[in-house]
Amino acid sequence: MSVLAADITAGLPSDTGFNVPIAQIPALLLPALGDTLIMVGIVMTIVVLVGVPLGSLIHNLAPGGLFENRAAHSVLSWVISIGRSLPxxxxxxxxxxxxxFITGTNIGIPAAVVPMSIAGIAFFxxxxxNSLRSVPIALTRVARSSGASSLQIIRTAQLSEAVPSIIGGLTINTIAMIEYSAIAGTIGAGGIGYVAVTYGYxxxxxxVMLATIVVLVALVATVQLVGDRLVRATTAHAAASVRRRPRGPSTPLTRRPSTATEPTTRSATS
Amino acid sequence: MIRVDQLRKEFGHGAQRAVVLDGLDLSIEAREISAVVGPSGAGKSTLAQCVSLLERPTSGSVIVNGDVLSELSERELRVARRRIGTIFQSDGLFSRRTAAANIGLPLEYLGVTPAESRRRVAELLDRVGLADKAGHYPHQLSGGQRQRVGIARALALRPSVILSDEATSGLDPEATGAIVELLKELRDDLELSILFITHEMDTVLQIADSVARLDQGRIVESGHVLDLLADPTSSLGRALQPRRAHQPAPADATVWAVTYGSEPVPADWVGLLAARLDTTVSLLGASIETLRGTTTGHATIAVSTRRHDLVEVEFHVLGLDARRAGSEALLELETGVVA
Structure with missing residues (x-):
């Protein structure tokens, strides 16, 4: 990547503000964009794989959780807070x-993935x-009294109900990781950030500076758009009105409450 | 059947220890609906948590069909919970699951095959009269319909005991009536024992065979609903059928507070009383209803005679319990001091 960038800029005058001809900017930015996407993609995969179980654990270690344990909760919470508090x-x-120690190097994408993952996991x-906290605690009770195991409770009564909220958070987190990847560009991690620092700064x-800004804005806007769509699709209130309408002549939302009308057929079952 | 024996539940330790349930005894036969009423903070929800085996009692036991469930290990408890179906207050549905998927939850936890689960869920939806609502999400259902889904879910694993924890609280009277009828029907068809925890006295009259009043962790009064109503000294009976303000008595008349006893009372007793005493009898206020074929209630009347002994005899013949207004006993009744 950096070799390619060096080739492009080799024979250009450096006394104006526009070093790289506009026609060549895409050739400079597209591979960088690819690097950014790879970096953020790897990091977000790690973040979700670790953050979801860790978030569920800390939620259930808290008072009132499934495995209430004050000491373990405090320790874990402190560790995460430390990870969150460092710029x-x-x-x-x-x-x-x-x-x-982990990657054998301190430059390039692998070297950027480690700190980005740590910061991302703490964030996520x-x-x-926070998403799990907003799920009514009554649902955990419902699941327990229906004979669910702890894992089943976490999966069905906590995570599943929090999916729209978690996806919303995932969107925020992904955008933060795009931002971090730009900062990681300063240690030679490649990507848009690297281009912005070496050429623009x-x-x-x-x-080039302007072009990186446009690319970053477009990237962030796309992530936000996709995230918003997914939140809508996974929320029962929003999704159901789209999914269910074709089935019946009248939408259930407009129907008046019909509890008083006695049910018609009741075969002897159970 | 379900039996609760000397149930005791404490929270906290040492100086902060709080006794929430203090030696509770309850027994509900198959085909019986027993209500537990009480003010908030009396321990109703803790009782519900102990009966549904979500909280371990400090001492005492919960016995279902002869098996002591409160002494099981955590793993055995998970299985034991399936023998008690719980109906929660209306917020107990999973918002991202359809009515059918909500009802299928306990089957999913148990590991029932999808085909069998579908069949059972269809059966249950039909049973609670929601066959056409299978694909609806909770927010698309009315409060009463949501509660029917909750009932179907509680029945999914064929329990013999149903715990209803404020199941009709927050529903409008119409929906409450429909839920009450459904529960009674299920009780008869499936031979269920139903523990109905509520703070609504009205609903108790509609649904319960027997009732217990919980106060500060103890059962302070209990009995069959009809017996309590027929007993003018029962404060729980009075709480179930409260005496409301009545119109003022004519001058020179004596006011009597009358309660229907357990013997049948002739419907025309006011006329009969007037004829036999050969005097005027004024009806000042009354609340009378028929529960499970027995007429219960009370009335406040004014009788224009000073021969109280004669009046008392007539009341006795009519099967009514009567106390003169102004007498000490009645004052206590009206202010609710009687224990």
């Missing part, structure tokens, strides 16, 4: 030895926890 740039620098765990190339 990403500082976190990234602070864990360089750990990153090198809180989002999952270091070389005062306003054309």
């Amino acid at each position: 990403f740039l500082i976190l990234m620098a602070a864990i360089v030895p750990f990153t090198r 765990t809180r989002i999952v926890e 270091d070389r005062f190339d306003n054309g």
